[in-house]
Amino acid sequence: MNRIDGPRLAPISGQPAEGLVIFLHGYGADGNDLIDLGRAFQPHLPNVAFVSPHAPQPCAMAPMGRQWFHLTLRDPDEYRTGALESAPALDAFIDAERDRLKIADDRIVLVGFSQGTMMALHVGLRRKAALGGIVGYSGALAGPEHLSEVTSHPPITLIHGDRDEVLPIDCLHEAVAALGAADIPVEFHVCPGLAHGIDQRGLALGLAAIRAGLGIK
Structure with a gap:
């Protein structure tokens, strides 16, 4: 199992962390890609720590970046196969950060982008204790036919642009339908005109979901 690590931000309050947000970047990026979201959220979450680990594998298509798993776009099962491969490293990382900060599982929110969303959903739904949120x-849901494996039900918020050509908006609707059929509650939002990315509305929605997941008013 590959160990993972990445950039961290301590709570700007200077107090011990009362919560943790773990960012999971997309294919070909690395932990530095999303840690700036933590800087944007810090003024609104002064007692929360942030970390953005680098995925465990060098990216085949972007040598300077990382990948949670290899993509061929030819194997319909590769999302699930890849998520299974990297899940132990992410699971161990969550445990280590939880123990380092001396917080409970429900004080942790996973925030994923693209391939990172696949990992957040796969791992976050299979933890022994429910996280604060996802x-x-x-993104997309890897292996929707395997949701019988789910062991916890953290609050889930999915946000997607309707002009996404990398993972089309159908991926959102398929994930929502599969989660709903498995009685897993999910809130979702479509961002009009947005391609494969995060806009200001998405940032506001994500911040609201984090605050709700951590019980911060």
């Missing part, structure tokens, strides 16, 4: 941007 926020997924521009």
Whole structure:
């Protein structure tokens, strides 16, 4: 199992962390890609820590970046196969950060983008104890036919642009339908005119979901 690590931000309050947000970047990026979201959220979450680990594998298509798993876009099962491969490293990382900060599982929110959303959903739904929440941007659900494996039900918020050509908006609707059929509650939002990315509305929605997941008014 590959160990993962990445940039961190301590609570700007200077007090011990009362919560943790873990960002999971997309294919070909690295942990530095999303840690700036933590800087944007810090003024609204002064007692929360942030971390953005680098995925465990070098990216085949972007040598300077990382990947949670390899993509061929030819194998219909590769999302699930890849998520299974990297799940132990992410699971161990969540445990280590939880123990380092001395917080409970329900004080942790996973925020994924694209391939990172696939990992957030796969791992976050299979933890022994429920996390505070999962926020997924521009992603998909890996192996929707395997939701019988789910062991916890954290609040889920999915956000997707209707002009996404990398993971089309159908990926959002398919994920919502599969989660709903498995009696897993999910809130979702469509961002009009948005391609594969995160806009200001998406940031506001994500921040609101994090605050709700951590019980911050």
